Amino acid sequence: MKFKKVCLLATGLVAAGVAIATSGCSSKSSDAKLVVSTFGLSTKQMRSDVLNPFAKQNNVKITTQFGDSSTRLTQIEHNPNSAVDVIDLAQNNAVTGAKKKLFKKLDFSKIKNFKYLSSDQQKLAKDTNTVPYTLNSLGIIYNPKKVHIKDWNDLWSSNLKGKIAIPDFTTTFGPAMLYIAGDHAKVAVPSDNGKAAFKAIKDLKPNVVKTYSQSSDLSNMFKTGEISAAVVGDYAVGMLQATDASLKYIVPVSGTYANYDNMGILKNSKNANAAYKFIDFRLGKAIQKKVASASSLNNAPVNSQVKLTPAEAANKTYGDIAKRAKIIDFYYVNNHMSAWISQWNKIMNQ
Secondary structure (H helix, E strand, O other), X not given: OOOOOOEXXXXXXXXXXXXXXXXXXXXXXXXXXXXXXXXXXXXXXXXXXXXXXXXXXXXXXXXXXXXXXXXHHHHHHHOOOOOOOEEEEEHHHHHHHHHOOOEOOOOHHHOHHHHHOOHHHHHHHHHHOEEEEEEEEEEEEEOOOOOOOOOHHHHHOHHHOOOEEEEOOOXXXXXXXXXXXXXXXXXXXXXXXXXXXXXHHHHHHHHEEEEEOOOOHHHHHHHHOOOOEEEEEHXXXXXXXXXXXXXXXXXXXXXXXXXXXXXXXXXXXXXHHHHHHHHHHHHOHHHHHHHOOOXXXXXXXXXXXXXXXXXXXXXXXXXXXXXXXXXOOHHHHHHHHHHHHHHHHHHHOO
């Protein structure tokens, strides 16, 4: 198959707002292909900083599926013969996919940069057959002209009635919101299976304008004044501040909850060699440094060779923030997910 250098074409939409695009970046003839399923946030930067450079360097034609993590996982689960080779998932979805045996058992000797991950990150990879490529965490973004927030407990203040947005339970940081509510109630979620936390969520409801599914929804809500504050993953901070530079982002000193984004190769992948190269490429020092930029994907590095300056580390799960970020046991969470979704919906959506 011949195609011109740097060709990128959006070819359509599929269910639930998941976009399909083709990226072929080579001046040479090639039969190598790769289908990548990834997040729908910062798609322009994903193409320019990750997909196109990999395609050009390896003479591979890439077809890309964009969308939220849970929707893309569901599609893969319901279509075991999907053409997807590599999928990017939030940690909880990676755990779910591993439990359902959707991924190929990885040969880590084929991933040269794997050795630069921490022992905990390597363990996560071996437990799930998906490799973490960035770490993100939860914070609060707010309009300082309207409110002032220092701590998670401030979200429950009567001064914020009808002024905040929080992630829906089925999103990446939905479970983390429950854990924050448990901290507010001073009862750890695993100690009572979330009973006190859900009571705190009920107490929070008067302050919540919306439980959102996509971080991009928040831009217009801040712009129109519909909300004054939102609980949000750090990966969305750059996008939100680009639309309103006055917005302030904090990670409370009391701590936060973190999530790894992982890459897995689908069990039925027909392009496993290219998939291994893609995973190794994204763990490499150069690309990890590049996508850490606020003008790129704002991805905190997992490669231990990458060092960020204080300015580069801003709004990332890195340094002091990483040290006070707690990792949720998603094996535990996923065992309770169905019941918790039902409880959440009864409180927030009725």
